[in-house]
Amino acid sequence: MSYMLLIVEPSGQRDARTLQQGKEVYQRMLDYGESLRVKGVLVDCNSLRSDDAVRLNVRSGKATFTDGPFAEAKELVGGFFLLNCRTRDEALEYARQCPAAEWATIEVRGVGPCYL
C-alpha cells in the first residue's frame, strides 16, 4: 500500500529561521528520509521550495495564473514522503518519527482514486 506523508508548514515559518537553523532542519529531514530508505519503505521524497509557487486554473478554456506568495494561505505544503508500507498504522508510526512533526503538521494520505 502506498501512503503520502505531506509536510504542512505554517506560512512564514521558513523565513523566521536563520540560514544555519534552516540547514539544520533540512539535515534532520535528509536523515529521516535516509532512515526510511534503509528500511525499504521509501518510494520517493522531496522538499519543495516556497518562493516560486504559481497557481493556475483553466476555466472555459482560459488559463489564469496567480503568482505566490498567496496572502490568504495560512499554510503550505513544504515537502512529501511517498511510502510503501503494509498498513495505515505503519504509515502513522513513520509519520510520528518525522522530525517535521515537531514544527509542522504531517498529513497522512492513502493513495487511491478521487471518486472513492
Place this chain on the structure above:
Amino acid sequence: MKSNAVLSSWSMGNTDISRSIEAIWRIESAKVIASLARMLRDVGLAEDFAHDALVIALEQWPRVCVPDKPGAWLLTTARHRAIDQLRRRATLTRTHDMLGHELDMEQEDSNQPFETVAREGIDDDLLRLLFVACHPILSREGRTALTLRLLGGLTTAEIARAFLVPEPTISQRIVRAKRTLREAGVAFEIPSADERQSRLASVLEVIYLIFNEGYSATAGNDWMRPALCEEALRIGRILAELAPDDAEAHGLVALMEIQASRFGSRVDARGDPILLFDQDRTRWNRLLIQRGLNALTRVDALKQTRGPYVLQAQIAACHARAAAAGDTDWPAIEGLYAELVHLTASPVIELNRAVAVGMARGPAAGLALADQLSAGGALDSYHLLPSVRADLLQKLGRIAEACSEFERAATLTQNERERALLQRRAAACMRGTV
C-alpha cells in the same frame, strides 16, 4: 449518554494504541530480533524474548504511553528478560555455555541502547539475520517462512494465508527451521568472502520466490498475495542497502521494481491475464520503472560481471523503456537472453530466448530454436513450449500445426484462465481468423 461517549472514545483510543503497537512491532521487530540473536547466538530464543517484550508492551503502553524510542524500549526489555531467564537457568545448571551468554549479555547491557549504537552495528545484525534465515541447510519452504516471520514481522496466520496453506503447516516449517539451525550450530555471522556468493544467491532466491508467489497469483483476490510482492520488494531494498557492493542485490531489486510496475495492468476486468505485448503501457507505474532503472545504474557503477538477476532486470528494462510494444529493442533482448542461457543453462530461459530470436530475426529463426528444445525433451510437460511453437507456426502461416500446438498447450496448463485463452487461440486458428 455523555458517559457512553466518553467510554467509546476511551476504548477507541485503546484500540488505536494496540494497532500502533502492532505497527511498531512490524517496523522494529527485525532489528530487535537481530540484535538479540547476536547476543544469544540463537535465532529461535531471540524471537521468543523479543516476543516477550511485545507482550509486555501490549500490557504497559496502553496504561502509560508509547515510549519515545519504541524500538530501543523493546530491545532493552527483551534483553533484560533474556538476562533474567539465562541467569535463573545458569544457577540451576551452571553450564559454561550459558555463563558465556550471560557475560556477553551483561557486557552488552552496560553499553548504550540501540539508537546510539552505530548504524553499522545494527545493519550488520540485520544482514546476519537475513543470511541465517535463508541458510542453505534449510528447505526452501523453511527459508521463505522464516524470512517472512523474522525479517517481515508477519504472523504465522498471515504467512499461511499468503501461501494458501493451513496455519499449522507454516508453524511446523518455522519450528523445524529454527531447530535445524540450532542443531547444526549455524553461526550468527555474515558469511566469509569465499562463501558469500553462494550464500547471497540463497538470500536472493528466497526474496524472489516470495515475490513470485505474490506476483503469479493473478486469480487470488486475497490482499495477502500482492502484499507478498511488497514484502519481497521491501526486504530486497533493505538487502541492497546492507550489501551495496553486491550487483546482484541491486539487480534483483531492479527486476522486482520493474515487474511490480506492471502490477495493475497485467489482468483485465474479468481477471484474465493480459500478455506483456497487449498491456496498456500508459498504466505501467513510471515511478517504479524509474526506481528499477536507477538500481541498474548502481549495478553499472559496480562494474561486475553480469549475474542472472542483473540480466533479467536488464531484459525487463528493455520492455519498460519501449513506449509501445513495437518499439521493443529485440536484438538487445536476444543478446541478454543468450548471456543468461550461458549462465543458467535453463531450458525455460532458452525458450524465452527463442521468443526473442523470433522477434529479432523472424519466426523461422525462433522456431528453429524452439524445435531444438522440443527435440531435447526437457520441457515435454511445460505448456509454454507448445504455446510458443504455436505462436511462431501461426506467424509462418502453418495454421494446422499451430492449431494442434495451441490445443496441446491447453491440455498441459494447470491454470484455468490460461487454458481458456489457449483454447480460444486454437479455435481462432481453426476458423482461419488470427
